[in-house]
Amino acid sequence: MERIAVIGLGAMGAPIAHRLLGQGCQVTGWNRSPRRAAALREAGGAVGVSPADAVRGAEAVLVMVTGPQALLAVTEGEHGIAAGIDPGAVVVQMSTVSPSSLTRLAQALPAGTGLLDAPVLGSVAEAASGALRILAGGPPELVERCLPLLTRLGSPLRVGELGAGTAAKLVANNALFGVLGVLGESLALGGALGLSWEVLHEVLGVTPLAEQAARRRPVIEADDYPARFALALARKDADLVADAVGDAGLTLGLTAASRDWLAAAEGAGRADQDYTAVLAAILHAAGKEPRR
Ligand SMILES: NC(=O)c1ccc[n+]([C@@H]2O[C@H](COP(=O)([O-])OP(=O)(O)OC[C@H]3O[C@@H](n4cnc5c(N)ncnc54)[C@H](OP(=O)(O)O)[C@@H]3O)[C@@H](O)[C@H]2O)c1
Numbered sequence: 001m002e003r004i005a006v007i008g009l010g011a012m013g014a015p016i017a018h019r020l021l022g023q024g025c026q027v028t029g030w031n032r033s034p035r036r037a038a039a040l041r042e043a044g045g046a047v048g049v050s051p052a053d054a055v056r057g058a059e060a061v062l063v064m065v066t067g068p069q070a071l072l073a074v075t076e077g078e079h080g081i082a083a084g085i086d087p088g089a090v091v092v093q094m095s096t097v098s099p100s101s102l103t104r105l106a107q108a109l110p111a112g113t114g115l116l117d118a119p120v121l122g123s124v125a126e127a128a129s130g131a132l133r134i135l136a137g138g139p140p141e142l143v144e145r146c147l148p149l150l151t152r153l154g155s156p157l158r159v160g161e162l163g164a165g166t167a168a169k170l171v172a173n174n175a176l177f178g179v180l181g182v183l184g185e186s187l188a189l190g191g192a193l194g195l196s197w198e199v200l201h202e203v204l205g206v207t208p209l210a211e212q213a214a215r216r217r218p219v220i221e222a223d224d225y226p227a228r229f230a231l232a233l234a235r236k237d238a239d240l241v242a243d244a245v246g247d248a249g250l251t252l253g254l255t256a257a258s259r260d261w262l263a264a265a266e267g268a269g270r271a272d273q274d275y276t277a278v279l280a281a282i283l284h285a286a287g288k289e290p291r292r
Pocket of ligand 1: 008009010031033064070097121228237
């Protein structure tokens with residue numbers, strides 16, 4: 001697959017499009033805000049005037065937009081992907097969305113269109129360097145057909161049939177948000193109980209939180225959270241998880257609590273910071289930060 005359309009040229013979609021271009025693919029992009037597509041044109045890619053226009057002639061269409069509403073907006077209607085896609089082309093849905101929006105996407109595409117569910121782990125740097133973990137759901141033969149394309153972007157992990165990629169991504173992000181929540185609360189508790197920052201890190205270093213505590217320590221110390229994965233997107237994902245929990249008839253307390261921390265951090269004006277700013281929000285809310 002050499003003729004690729006990339007719909008959504010945001011923090012993740014742009015490096016994906018540029019990487020494919022750099023690997024010799026013919027890339028046509030589209031972005032709702034045209035200014036974000038300018039760099040692709042300058043780098044030698046093409047830019048469509050609508051999703052329908054951008055996907056015409058493409059063998060594969062990668063979609064990397066915010067979430068369910070954006071997915072619907074770029075797929076349906078007279079200017080949507082479904083209106084322009086070539087017979088036999090494959091849509092690779094990489095955004096983090098809900099299971100129901102994937103079902104709707106499958107229904108919106110013309111018969112004969114292939115559809116892979118392929119959300120990703122990793123962030124902007126991994127997208128640029130081809131080091132994403134791709135959670136691929138779909139028919140085995142379609143995953144197989146798309147492997148050469150997916151491996152340009154990272155390491156595909158086949159997780160099941162269509163929908164399994166989205167399910168796996170929600171599970172992975174739930175784990176991530178939960179660990180950050182427990183880390184933030186453990187740091188807040190240590191501060192409230194009078195432990196110093198140094199001692200707290202020594203203690204956390206011998207717990208199951210060791211890796212995350214060490215990894216997040218520098219950003220907390222710098223109190224600087226430039227967004228790679230914006231906190232508003234993480235809260236969006238936590239809401240998707242909460243909906244999935246409800247739809248499955250479950251009550252998951254830790255999951256709900258970590259979602260509430262992300263919402264509180266967003267409410268405290270941190271929407272555009274990196275999602276790890278939830279740690280600062282937890283520490284500030286506790287009011288008693290550990291002694292440095
Ligand atoms: N950033 C990360 O580290 C990361 C990691 C893993 C997964 N993800 C997931 O990857 C996806 C993209 O994330 P990102 O970081 O690239 O986000 P982003 O920088 O905010 O980009 C979002 C993209 O979606 C488009 N969009 C939003 N609403 C739209 C609408 N109604 N119609 C058409 N296009 C719309 C935006 O267009 P405009 O430019 O016009 O706003 C932009 O192209 C999300 O599902 C996110 O959860 C992100």
